[in-house]
Amino acid sequence: MAVGLVIVSHSARLAEGVVELAEQMAHGNVRIIAAGGTDDGALGTSLMKVTQAIFTADSGDGVAVLVDLGSAALVAEMALEQFATARRQRVRISNGPLVEGAVVAAVEAAVGASLDEVVTSADAAVELNKLSKRT
Amino acid sequence: MAADRVCILAWLRRSAEVLHEQRDYLTTLDAAIGDADHGINMDRGFTAVMDKLPSVAEADIGTILKTVGTTLVSTVGGASGPLYGTAFLRAGTALAGRQELQPADIVTGLEAALEGIKARGHAQVGEKTMVDALSPAVEALKVAVASGESLEEALYAAGAAAEAGMQATIPLVATKGRASYLGERSADHQDPGATSVTLLLRAALNGK
Amino acid sequence: MATIQKTLILMNKVGLHARPASLFVQTAAQFTSTITVTSNGRVANAKRILPVLQLGAEYGAELMVVAEGDDATEAIDALTNLVHSRFGESE
Secondary structure (H helix, E strand, O other), X not given: OOOEEEEEEOOHHHHHXXXXXXXXXXXXXXXXXXXXXXXXXXXXXXXXXXXXXXXXXXXXXXXXXXXXXXXXXXXXXXXXXXXXXXXXXXXXXXXXXXXXXXXXXXXHHHOOOOHHHHHHHHHHHHHOOOOHHHO | OOEEHHHHHHHHHHHHHHHHHOHHHHHHHHHHHOOOOHHHHHHHHHHHHHHHHHHHOOOOHXXXXXXXXXXXXXXXXXOHHHHHHHHHHHHHHHOOOOOEEOHHHXXXXXXXXXXXXXXXXXXXXXXXXXXXHHHHHHHHHHHHHHOOOOHHHHHHHHHHHHHHHHHHOOXXXXXXXXXXXXXXXXXXXXXXXXXXXXHHHHHHHHOO | OEEEEEEEEOOOOOOOOHHHHHHHHHHHOXXXXXXXXXXXXXXXXXXXXXXXXXXXXXXXXXXXXXXXXXXXXXXXHHHHHHHHOHHHOOO
């Protein structure tokens, strides 16, 4: 299959929007799962949602987790800690920007890149220039 | 004397009440240096805990604490979710299977909670966080228990130490968490996380 | 084993931006040949999205595509078709 992606955001709608964008890039070849908001739908992050999303995204080739702010990374780290070693070793959290990281990771995953390559690229997406005149 | 499951449940219930009563106070503190949501988040989290507790009312203390932890991490929302969640999960793991707690067990549980928060938040004392209240509280509790004071006295000492630590966060410049974005401007404000820690520890006495 | 080189002009409005770049990369990745794309004096591995995006190739830019390998001809044909079709954009 391919490396899967989990999009963790404080906002359910933001997470779903990033999934929509990344899916368009991956053309349906990558599992991209949203984990946004708390269990009761408020702004925030939920360990349960993130954990379930990682399970859903994992086809055996690994999962790259993209996070937005503050607690999103903490919750993702907690999710990893509960996994058995085998699964934990194939889940990585990216330090990259949420939107650019997700888009880059989706394309990388779609062309069959390894988990390492997907995460390295997502991390490096921070270097993308938004304004072409400033290259 | 020891604390049994009934005491723990009473403490959690009292904590939920206190956090609800102090919701606006915590949020006002957080508005100065954070996202103005700490009170709302903690109240929401502990309301969810109250809904969940009946399902573990007959369980051992470790299970109760772990249930509180997982509930908080999925409902609080802000960074205090994973931080308090980790604290309760670690304490629950340290006290797995226990039906009642001796004072020394409470030290063990709180130490595990403190280590969990420090590890999760990569925080140390003096960075204007929950650690600034919890760390001196654990120390005070340990000293009181070691010198043979009663559980009430030891908890009182812990609460007083937390409060002193909380007040000591006022002049500090935050270097961890959301408040650290403000740099020098985070000084002259009391840390909301240290405040909620103090409220929870104080609730242990009021719950009796 | 062949090496094929071709220069293409980006005729789609947004240039080699996110969606077109992802199509470009995913098309290139279907072939075993080594494929590079050069634009604005930068060289990128055509099968990696980040370097391709970092080319910053805009409308009207020249892309020099070089494919080396057993399916180099097919690779160049596919990428040529993609660029000439303006990546499926309406204008």
